[in-house]
Amino acid sequence: MDNIVALAKRRGFIFQSSEIYGGFNGFFDYGPLGSELKKNIRDCWWNDMVRRRDDVVGLETSIIMHPKVWEASGHVAGFTDPLVDCKVSKQRYRADQLFFSAVVVEGQTVGYVSVLESERTAEELQEKAESFKRKKAVQGKLAPVIAKDMTEAQPDEIEKIPSPATGEPGSLTPPRAFNMMFETNVGAMRDASSVAYLRPETAQGMFVDFKNVVDTGRVKLPFGIAQIGKSFRNEITPRNFIFRSREFEQMEMEYFIAEDADWSKCHQDWIAWCKDWLLSIGLPESHLSLYAHPKEKLAFYSKGTVDIMFKYPFGVQELWGIAARGNYDLTQHATASGKPMEYFDEASKKKFVPHVIEPAVGVDRILLAVLCAGYAEEDVTDEKGNVEKRTVLRLSPRIAPVKVAVLPLLKNKELLVARARELHTKLKRKYAVFYDDGGAIGRRYRRQDEIGTPWCVTIDFDTIEKDGTFTLRERDSMQQKRITEAELFALLDEQVY
Ligand code: GAP
Numbered sequence: 001m002d003n004i005v006a007l008a009k010r011r012g013f014i015f016q017s018s019e020i021y022g023g024f025n026g027f028f029d030y031g032p033l034g035s036e037l038k039k040n041i042r043d044c045w046w047n048d049m050v051r052r053r054d055d056v057v058g059l060e061t062s063i064i065m066h067p068k069v070w071e072a073s074g075h076v077a078g079f080t081d082p083l084v085d086c087k088v089s090k091q092r093y094r095a096d097q098l099f100f101s102a103v104v105v106e107g108q109t110v111g112y113v114s115v116l117e118s119e120r121t122a123e124e125l126q127e128k129a130e131s132f133k134r135k136k137a138v139q140g141k142l143a144p145v146i147a148k149d150m151t152e153a154q155p156d157e158i159e160k161i162p163s164p165a166t167g168e169p170g171s172l173t174p175p176r177a178f179n180m181m182f183e184t185n186v187g188a189m190r191d192a193s194s195v196a197y198l199r200p201e202t203a204q205g206m207f208v209d210f211k212n213v214v215d216t217g218r219v220k221l222p223f224g225i226a227q228i229g230k231s232f233r234n235e236i237t238p239r240n241f242i243f244r245s246r247e248f249e250q251m252e253m254e255y256f257i258a259e260d261a262d263w264s265k266c267h268q269d270w271i272a273w274c275k276d277w278l279l280s281i282g283l284p285e286s287h288l289s290l291y292a293h294p295k296e297k298l299a300f301y302s303k304g305t306v307d308i309m310f311k312y313p314f315g316v317q318e319l320w321g322i323a324a325r326g327n328y329d330l331t332q333h334a335t336a337s338g339k340p341m342e343y344f345d346e347a348s349k350k351k352f353v354p355h356v357i358e359p360a361v362g363v364d365r366i367l368l369a370v371l372c373a374g375y376a377e378e379d380v381t382d383e384k385g386n387v388e389k390r391t392v393l394r395l396s397p398r399i400a401p402v403k404v405a406v407l408p409l410l411k412n413k414e415l416l417v418a419r420a421r422e423l424h425t426k427l428k429r430k431y432a433v434f435y436d437d438g439g440a441i442g443r444r445y446r447r448q449d450e451i452g453t454p455w456c457v458t459i460d461f462d463t464i465e466k467d468g469t470f471t472l473r474e475r476d477s478m479q480q481k482r483i484t485e486a487e488l489f490a491l492l493d494e495q496v497y
Helices: 002-010 032-051 067-072 121-135 203-208 210-216 263-280 328-337 363-374 414-428 441-451 461-465 485-495
Strands: 014-016 028-030 056-058 080-085 092-094 098-105 108-116 176-179 183-185 195-197 223-232 247-257 288-292 304-312 315-326 343-345 350-352 355-362 375-381 387-393 404-408 433-435 455-459 470-474 480-483
Touching (some): 002 363, 032 056, 032 223, 032 247, 032 363, 108 121, 247 263, 263 304, 288 315, 304 363, 404 414, 404 441, 414 455, 414 485, 470 485
Parallel strands (some): 404 455
Antiparallel strands (some): 014 028, 223 247, 247 355, 343 350, 375 387, 455 470
8 A cells, every 4th residue: 555655646646635734634636647547537437327328417516505405414413423532642533443342361351452443453452452461460361352343332441441542541532423514604604504514425416406407307217317526524534545535526326216116126237337337447356345234234214235345455445335215315305495306207197206226436436446456566577688676557548547658769860759749649639648758768668657558659760761650568468569550549449438
C-alpha cells in the first residue's frame, strides 16, 4: 500500500488536499493523471450504464437539497456512526473499529487490552494480552483473547478498557451516535432555520425527482435513473488513503420496478451486471467476492443487500453495494411532501409506488482498486542481459489515463520529430496521448509503464525511409511489433470504448 500511495503522489495521480498547509484529513486532490483516470472511470460507467442501455436515463441534482429531503429519508435521525471519545488524548474512534478483550488468566479477568481494527486485530490483541500479563507479572495460563468491538462493551467494562492513544484505562466514553452529515447554512441568516446539509449520498436526488423524470422522460417501468456526483460524510476515522474519505464521488442508479415484479431476479441481474462491469475495466475476478448482508442486520424496509467486495492490500472491503430497497424512499417522500409518487401502469391500469433496486458505488474506491490490482514491481532483463526493476501499472486501456505515448527515436532528427508530432496531433483528436522525446527509449518506456500507458509507438528511421510503419510496444508483455497508422487506430478503436 505504501508503494502505491508513493507512486500516486510521485506521478501526479493523487495528492493530499491542502498539502502546503499540512493536509486536511479525509480530503484528497486528483492530479493530472488521477483526474484523467477518474474521468475515464466515470465515462465508462456513464456510457455503459446510461448511453448504451435503453432503460436507464441520467440525472444531475444539486448537492444541497431542501433539508426536508434528509428528514424524510431518515438521514437526520439515523445517519450515524457510533463514536467513542478519549477524554485525555481528545482522539475520536468509531466504536465498531475499536476492539478490546479481557485478559483472562486462570479464569480471572486481570485487565483489558485494546487495538484499532486491522487485518491482524485478533493477533494484535493476543500479543497485547501476553505483554500485559508479562508486565504485571501475573502467573498462570493466559486464555485466548475474545475480540469484541466497543459497541459490545458492557457499562462496567468501559472504564477498564485502555484508550489506544494513551494505553491507559479510564478515559474512553461510552459509544454515542454521531451524525455524519455536514451542516451548512443557506442564506444570510445563520440560525436553526437556515441549516442545510451537504448530501451524504446522491440517491435521494433520484427519488425526489422521480415524478419529474416520469412526466418528462418518456420512461416506462422497469427503468433506471443514474447519477454521478460528489457526496460528503463527516467520517469519524477517514482511512486507507482514498478508501474512506469525507468528500467522495458516487455513481448510483435507482432501478424502478413494478410492485409485483420479481425483485429477487432483478437484484441478481444487477449484481451480475455490476460484477461484469468491474471486469470490463480490468479488475481481476480473483480479487472480487460477494457478501450478502445477514437478514437481521438489514434496515426494516430492505429486502436484501449484496456487496461486491474487493481484496485491497489492507483487507477485503466493500466496493459496490447493491440493495433492494422496496418502495421505502418514494413512500417517505410522498408522505413528507404530500406529493404522490405513484406510477400509473398503462398495461395493467394499476397505480402503485414502484420498488427499487439500487447499485451504489464510489468512484474513488474503484480508482483505488484499479491502482492496487494493477500495481506490480518486477525484474526485467534488457537486451544486454542486465536485470532491472520495473514498476508497472496494469490498467485497462478503457481507463488508462494515457492511451498511447508517441516517442521519436531521437529528438534532434527533424524528420523523426515531424512525423512523431504529426501522429501525436492526429491521435490527440480522439485519445489522451503523450509526446515524449526526453532520454533513452528504454527509460521512456519505463516512465509510461509506471503510469499505466498500454502502448508506446516509436518513430524510427524505418518509419521515414521504408514503409511508414512504426514500432508498437505493448506494456504488459513488453513485446514489440511493426504497425501501420491505420492498424494503430483500429487497435485503439477496439480496445478503448
Ligand atoms: N445510496 C446508498 C449508499 O450511499 P453506501 O453503501 O453508504 O450506500 C455506496 O455507499 C458506495 O459509496 C459504497 O459502496 C462505497 O463505494 C462508496 N462510499 C461510501 N462511503 C464512502 C467514503 N466515505 N469514502 C469513499 N467512498 C465511499
